[in-house]
Amino acid sequence: MEPASGSRHAGPAARPAAAAVLPAGGSGERLGGATPKQFCTVHGRPLVSYTVRAMERISWISDIIVVVSPENIETMKTIIQKYGHKRVTVVKGGITRHRSIFNGLKVFAEDEFSKYLLQKPEVVVIHDAVRPFVEEDILLEVVMAAKEHGAAGAIRPLVSTVIASSADGCLDHSLERARYRASEMPQAFLFDIIYQAYQQCTDYDLDYGTECLHLALKYGKTKAKLIEGTADLWKVTYKRDLYAAESIIKDNLSQQVGVITDVKEDVVQVGLLLHESLKSQIQVEAISISLCQNESHLQNMFSGRCYNFIYIHDKQPAFQETHLLVDMLEKSNITLLYPVILISVHLNSSENISFSIGMEELTRNKKFAREVKKKNIWVYDLLIHYKDCLPLQEAVNSAAALIMALIKDRNPELIGQLLVA
Amino acid sequence: MEPASGSRHAGPAARPAAAAVLPAGGSGERLGGATPKQFCTVHGRPLVSYTVRAMERISWISDIIVVVSPENIETMKTIIQKYGHKRVTVVKGGITRHRSIFNGLKVFAEDEFSKYLLQKPEVVVIHDAVRPFVEEDILLEVVMAAKEHGAAGAIRPLVSTVIASSADGCLDHSLERARYRASEMPQAFLFDIIYQAYQQCTDYDLDYGTECLHLALKYGKTKAKLIEGTADLWKVTYKRDLYAAESIIKDNLSQQVGVITDVKEDVVQVGLLLHESLKSQIQVEAISISLCQNESHLQNMFSGRCYNFIYIHDKQPAFQETHLLVDMLEKSNITLLYPVILISVHLNSSENISFSIGMEELTRNKKFAREVKKKNIWVYDLLIHYKDCLPLQEAVNSAAALIMALIKDRNPELIGQLLVA
Numbered sequence: 001m002e003p004a005s006g007s008r009h010a011g012p013a014a015r016p017a018a019a020a021v022l023p024a025g026g027s028g029e030r031l032g033g034a035t036p037k038q039f040c041t042v043h044g045r046p047l048v049s050y051t052v053r054a055m056e057r058i059s060w061i062s063d064i065i066v067v068v069s070p071e072n073i074e075t076m077k078t079i080i081q082k083y084g085h086k087r088v089t090v091v092k093g094g095i096t097r098h099r100s101i102f103n104g105l106k107v108f109a110e111d112e113f114s115k116y117l118l119q120k121p122e123v124v125v126i127h128d129a130v131r132p133f134v135e136e137d138i139l140l141e142v143v144m145a146a147k148e149h150g151a152a153g154a155i156r157p158l159v160s161t162v163i164a165s166s167a168d169g170c171l172d173h174s175l176e177r178a179r180y181r182a183s184e185m186p187q188a189f190l191f192d193i194i195y196q197a198y199q200q201c202t203d204y205d206l207d208y209g210t211e212c213l214h215l216a217l218k219y220g221k222t223k224a225k226l227i228e229g230t231a232d233l234w235k236v237t238y239k240r241d242l243y244a245a246e247s248i249i250k251d252n253l254s255q256q257v258g259v260i261t262d263v264k265e266d267v268v269q270v271g272l273l274l275h276e277s278l279k280s281q282i283q284v285e286a287i288s289i290s291l292c293q294n295e296s297h298l299q300n301m302f303s304g305r306c307y308n309f310i311y312i313h314d315k316q317p318a319f320q321e322t323h324l325l326v327d328m329l330e331k332s333n334i335t336l337l338y339p340v341i342l343i344s345v346h347l348n349s350s351e352n353i354s355f356s357i358g359m360e361e362l363t364r365n366k367k368f369a370r371e372v373k374k375k376n377i378w379v380y381d382l383l384i385h386y387k388d389c390l391p392l393q394e395a396v397n398s399a400a401a402l403i404m405a406l407i408k409d410r411n412p413e414l415i416g417q418l419l420v421a
Numbered sequence: 422m423e424p425a426s427g428s429r430h431a432g433p434a435a436r437p438a439a440a441a442v443l444p445a446g447g448s449g450e451r452l453g454g455a456t457p458k459q460f461c462t463v464h465g466r467p468l469v470s471y472t473v474r475a476m477e478r479i480s481w482i483s484d485i486i487v488v489v490s491p492e493n494i495e496t497m498k499t500i501i502q503k504y505g506h507k508r509v510t511v512v513k514g515g516i517t518r519h520r521s522i523f524n525g526l527k528v529f530a531e532d533e534f535s536k537y538l539l540q541k542p543e544v545v546v547i548h549d550a551v552r553p554f555v556e557e558d559i560l561l562e563v564v565m566a567a568k569e570h571g572a573a574g575a576i577r578p579l580v581s582t583v584i585a586s587s588a589d590g591c592l593d594h595s596l597e598r599a600r601y602r603a604s605e606m607p608q609a610f611l612f613d614i615i616y617q618a619y620q621q622c623t624d625y626d627l628d629y630g631t632e633c634l635h636l637a638l639k640y641g642k643t644k645a646k647l648i649e650g651t652a653d654l655w656k657v658t659y660k661r662d663l664y665a666a667e668s669i670i671k672d673n674l675s676q677q678v679g680v681i682t683d684v685k686e687d688v689v690q691v692g693l694l695l696h697e698s699l700k701s702q703i704q705v706e707a708i709s710i711s712l713c714q715n716e717s718h719l720q721n722m723f724s725g726r727c728y729n730f731i732y733i734h735d736k737q738p739a740f741q742e743t744h745l746l747v748d749m750l751e752k753s754n755i756t757l758l759y760p761v762i763l764i765s766v767h768l769n770s771s772e773n774i775s776f777s778i779g780m781e782e783l784t785r786n787k788k789f790a791r792e793v794k795k796k797n798i799w800v801y802d803l804l805i806h807y808k809d810c811l812p813l814q815e816a817v818n819s820a821a822a823l824i825m826a827l828i829k830d831r832n833p834e835l836i837g838q839l840l841v842a
Contacts, residue, residue, distance in 0.1 A: 149591065155584065159658055160603040161632045162583050162596070163576065163647070170570065170644040174604065174635045175583070182581035183595065211582045214595045223591040226584070231659050237580050238652050243668030244661035251664075356777040359806055362841050385780055405834035413826035419838050420783050 015060040016143050018188070019121035021104035022055070024048050024076070024129030025069045025093030037236055038129040039075060042245045043253075043410065044339065047236060048076070049083045050132035050249070053337065055125075056085055058136050063118050066129065067093040067104040084336055089118065098206045098215075101126060102198040109195055120191055123147055126212055127186040132245065133232040139186055141227050146188035150222035153187035153213045154229035181226065184233045187212055193220040253338055254407045257308040258301045259286040260325070264314060270347055270384065270396060271312050277400035282308075282407070291321045302332035308407045312345040317361065319368065322379065326372050335376035341407055342372075345382045345399065355385065362418055369416030380406050381418040395421050436481040437564045439609070440542035442525035443476070445469050445497070445550030446490045446514030458657055459550040460496060463666045464674075464831065465760065468657060469497070470504050471553035471670070474758060476546075477506055479557050484539050487550065488514040488525040505757055510539065519627045519636075522547060523619040530616055541612055544568055547633055548607040553666065554653040560607055562648050567609035571643035574608035574634045575650030602647065605654045608633055614641040674759055675828045678729040679722045680707040681746070685735060691768055691805065691817060692733050698821035703729075703828070712742045723753035729828045733766040738782065740789065743800065747793050756797040762828055763793075766803045766820065776806065783839055790837030801827050802839040816842050 024038045038048040048066065055064045064087055068076045076090045091107055093100035108120040123143050127134060138154060145152035158177050166172040194212060197219035205215065213224040236245055257278065261271035268288050275286050285306065289295050301309075311318070311325055322344050329340055348355065369379040382402060386395040399421035406414070445459045459469040469487065476485045485508055489497045497511045512528055514521035529541040544567050548555060559575060566573035579598050587593040615633065618640035626636065634645040657666055678699065682692035689709050696707050706727065710716050722730075732739070732746055743765050750761055769776065790800040803823060807816040820842035827835070 151592075153592075155586070156581075158583065159656065160577075160605055161635075162579065162601050163604045163632075163634070164601055165576070165647050166644070169647055171572075171574075171634050171638055171647060172644075173638075174632045175601075177631060178629075180583050180585055180596075183584045184581055208599075210598060211584075211595045213584070213592050214582075217592055217594075223587070223593075226586050226590055226592060231661070234659075234661065235580065238655075240652070240655065240665035240669060241661075243672075244665040247664030247668065248661060356779040357783075358777045359841075362778075366841070401834050402838075405832055409830050409832055411826055411830055413822050414840070417823075417838075417840050419835070420780075420787070 016123055016140075016147060017121055018061050018123040018125055018143050019063040019065065019108065019118070020055045020061050020125040020127060021065045021067065021101055022048075022051060022127055022129045023067050023093070023097055023100045023104065024072075025067055025097070025100040026130070036072070037242070039072065040242055042132075042242060043249050044412075045083065045337070046079050047132055047242075047245065048129045049079050049085070049337075050245075051127070051129050051134070052080070052085050052088060053083070054132060054134050055127070056087060058139060061125070061139075062087065062121060064088045065091055065104040065107055067091045067100040069093050094206075096207050098198070098201075098209050098212075101212065102206070105191075105195050105198060108191065122191060123188050124191045124194060125186050125188045126194075128235055130236040131185055131233055132236070133234075133248065134186060135230070135232070138227070138229050138233065142186050142188045145225040145227055146190060149225040150193045150220065151187070151189045151213060151216040151224035152227055153224050154184045154233055155181035155226045156184050156229055156231070156233065158182055183211060183213060184229055184235070186233075187224070189216060193222050196220060250408060250410050253307045253410065254282065254404075256283040256285070256304075256306040257310060257403075257407065258306050259284055259310045259312065260291075260298070260301075261286070261288045261312040262314075262321075263288050263290050266349065267312050267314055267347060270392070273393065273396040274310070274312070274345075274400060274403075277397050278403065281400075281404055291324055298328060299332070302328055302334060307334065307338050308341045308343075310343045310345055310403060312347065314347045316346050316348070317364070318344060318346065322368075326375065326377055326379075329377055330375050339376050339378050339410065339412070341378050341380070341410065343380045343382055343403055343406060345384060348383060348385045350385070357383070357418065365418060366416035373412065373415055378410070378412060378415045380415060382421060383418060384421045437544055437561075437568060438542055439482050439544040439546055439564050440484040440486065440529065440539070441476045441482050441546040441548060442486045442488065442522055443469075443472060443548055443550045444488050444514070444518055444521045444525065445493075446488055446518070446521040447551070457493070458663070460493065461663055463553075463663060464670050465833075466504065466758070467500050468553055468663075468666065469550045470500050470506070470758075472548070472550050472555070473501070473506050473509060474504070475553060475555050476548070477508060479560060482546070482560075483508065483542060485509045486512055486525040486528055488512045488521040490514050515627075517628050519619070519622075519630050519633075522633065523627070526612075526616050526619060529612065543612060544609050545612045545615060546607050546609045547615075549656055551657040552606050552654055553657070554655075554669065555607060556651070556653070559648070559650050559654065563607050563609045566646040566648055567611060570646040571614045571641065572608070572610045572634060572637040572645035573648055574645050575605045575654055576602040576647045577605050577650055577652070577654065579603055604632060604634060605650055605656070607654075608645070610637060614643050617641060671829060671831050674728045674831065675703065675825075677704045677706070677725075677727040678731060678824075678828065679727050680705055680731045680733065681712075681719070681722075682707070682709045682733040683735075683742075684709050684711050687770065688733050688735055688768060691813070694814065694817040695731070695733070695766075695821060695824075698818050699824065702821075702825055712745055719749060720753070723749055723755060728755065728759050729762045729764075731764045731766055731824060733768065735768045737767050737769070738785065739765060739767065743789070747796065747798055747800075750798055751796050760797045760799050760831065760833070762799050762801070762831065764801045764803055764824055764827060766805060769804060769806045771806070778804070778839065786839060787837035794833065794836055799831070799833060799836045801836060803842060804839060805842045
């Protein structure tokens with residue numbers, strides 16, 4: 001997962017030359033839906049795009065081959081274009097997993113695929129399109145092990161005991177859980193070993209097999225090195241896994257917030273209090289700035305991995321300033337992969353007890369938010385009204401709670417609404 | 422899962438007499454948190470309470486034994502009291518899973534546990550405290566199979582290939598996935614078979630074993646009948662599983678909404694339009710009623726499995742009516758296990774373009790919502806303002822989208838906020 005990623009990066013010397021094949025031809029019948037799970041949207045974007053991105057951001061992976069069933073080739077190409085993926089080739093899959101992977105490998109080796117023929121990599125990574133949370137660390141470990149041993153794959157402890165049943169549907173025996181492991185992805189192979197294994201294997205293997213490590217063992221006489229992987233290698237299989245993936249993505253996106261205040265004393269003070277109130281829940285980067293300037297600090301803030309911004313001001317409306325922020329966010333390109341949240345916080349310290357919010361203003365806010373949503377920026381409005389109603393600290397704490405709720409929920413239906421702290 | 426459950430119920434003749442033992446002594450180290458997973462809260466309630474409730478609602482389960490580690494006995498008792506669980510006995514666990522289950526079984530058989538000694542059941546169900554979504558259907562099937570075969574357990578297809586590693590950490594062999602199954606829960610046994618198996622088994626079994634079906638086979642010469650279970654038997658193991666559980670619970674709670682309108686013509690009309698706009702997304706039950714009456718229709722609506730209500734009116738404020746609804750909801754007892762959502766929808770068709778919302782009113786709404794939240798009722802306010810701003814149908818569609826967002830998100834931080842359709 002990209003935001004808030006803690007991956008260490010491989011130094012240039014250690015970087016292997018590898019390509020990746022992502023089989024994405026599954027029908028997703030276990031999910032119980034019509035859409036294959038790799039194309040189900042998670043926080044608005046197809047799952048396969050997250051996995052492609054996980055590969056794409058690794059500089060030492062030269063080519064990414066996504067193998068999809070014939071009817072999904074156009075869908076996949078559209079996804080690549082929409083989300084700006086690079087170094088990706090879409091290949092037509094076969095009727096089984098092994099046949100699809102074999103097709104993916106042929107792109108590096110066979111003339112009949114000369115339309116795309118790509119340079120043969122030393123090592124090829126095979127990874128499921130439905131395991132989006134793979135990190136560079138484990139990929140590197142598996143690839144380096146494959147260079148040394150010819151083949152390598154990630155494993156995990158078994159969650160349940162594995163049992164064999166007899167013909168009458170009764171327990172025959174149970175396996176001792178500690179002796180076995182679940183074979184997960186990624187796996188990696190010296191290209192020649194896995195390609196030759198696929199060339200030699202039988203139709204039965206291609207039609208009924210599922211395990212690439214098994215083919216390397218059977219046809220390549222190569223005992224794969226097994227690497228203990230982390231829990232985030234899990235495969236999105238059931239509907240509940242889509243729920244989990246969405247929550248993880250939202251969680252990752254809500255690790256960091258940028259707080260922008262104008263330079264007026266009152267506003268800066270509220271910015272400081274809000275910073276204080278938020279910092280135990282989220283990493284806060286704060287800046288006080290006059291928004292007319294073209295400020296490089298702000299551009300820096302927008303070029304990182306922060307997907308949440310708060311703009312605090314005492315103007316109402318603050319359309320001009322919000323527009324400026326929206327334009328800068330749009331140019332920064334961070335809106336390409338994830339919706340960016342922008343909370344416009346309006347301070348009002350009016351002593352007037354009959355202070356009220358006009359319907360016109362609310363309607364205008366909503367209209368503006370709907371426009372800006374097309375740019376993948378989600379704008380919410382928040383009013384901090386103090387002095388009259390309640391002490392400032394209390395209002396700020398209440399604002400912080402509402403801000404965290406908006407950032408964590410990331411709910412597109414609530415854009416343009418005005419919340420009151 | 423209780424709300425929107427489609428379980429068929431066993432007829433009286435078919436009902437077995439059974440008890441259930443729920444081992445809940447695990448430390449949850451795989452979750453990566455300090456709280457064992459069975460005590461982690463999901464939508465505000467500890468996971469174990471959901472599993473207890475799944476057992477408790479089945480009338481043919483006489484006793485539910487929850488086995489927890491010594492340090493969690495008081496926590497567990499507090500949970501039982503807080504959520505009004507019945508027929509539950511808390512038992513001190515041992516240091517391993519098997520020792521804990523054995524302790525649970527002793528309650529039905531041994532004098533030293535005479536403080537609680539319960540009537541020995543014919544069949545005992547063993548089910549994990551961290552599998553909250555078990556349905557009556559599968560429990561009944563497993564129990565009936567145990568009556569016939571002496572032992573039975575739910576199984577699921579393997580998600581990953583299972584492999585054995587050699588001493589050097591390399592692949593030794595992979596198992597043919599189709600021949601094996603994952604052993605899941607629930608399992609059930611004739612009480613005497615499993616109890617005698619536990620009495621006979623070795624310390625090694627008690628310390629390192631995990632599979633009750635294996636003990637029944639080894640010491641009871643009983644080959645368990647294997648029952649294909651559904652995907653919802655899965656075990657909450659990792660943090661992502663808590664996310665998934667929360668989403669499933671929220672999803673189940675947002676299947677049904679009750680729409681209450683007062684009897685004024687305008688309001689009834691909006692109620693009808695809203696019904697129409699919502700019904701493709703959620704099951705709607707609607708009622709038009711004068712809220713002064715003590716209406717049995719309303720009590721019926723509040724005694725079902727509906728956890729979402731919309732009250733449409735043209736009064737502002739409508740505190741008196743909302744109070745009445747809150748009181749009725751509180752008395753209905755449906756707030757015991759799940760927070761109930763009440764959306765107060767205020768119609769305003771003022772021609773006055775400068776219509777505005779006063780800060781006093783907003784502050785009062787928030788204060789009221791905070792009070793009512795203590796009763797586990799979450800109140801949100803929604804304004805449908807039409808004529809001036811936009812045509813009624815458009816406003817109603819926008820209101821429906823906001824209502825669905827509130828119902829699905831179930832966000833406690835947004836209570837008392839006024840959204841505008």
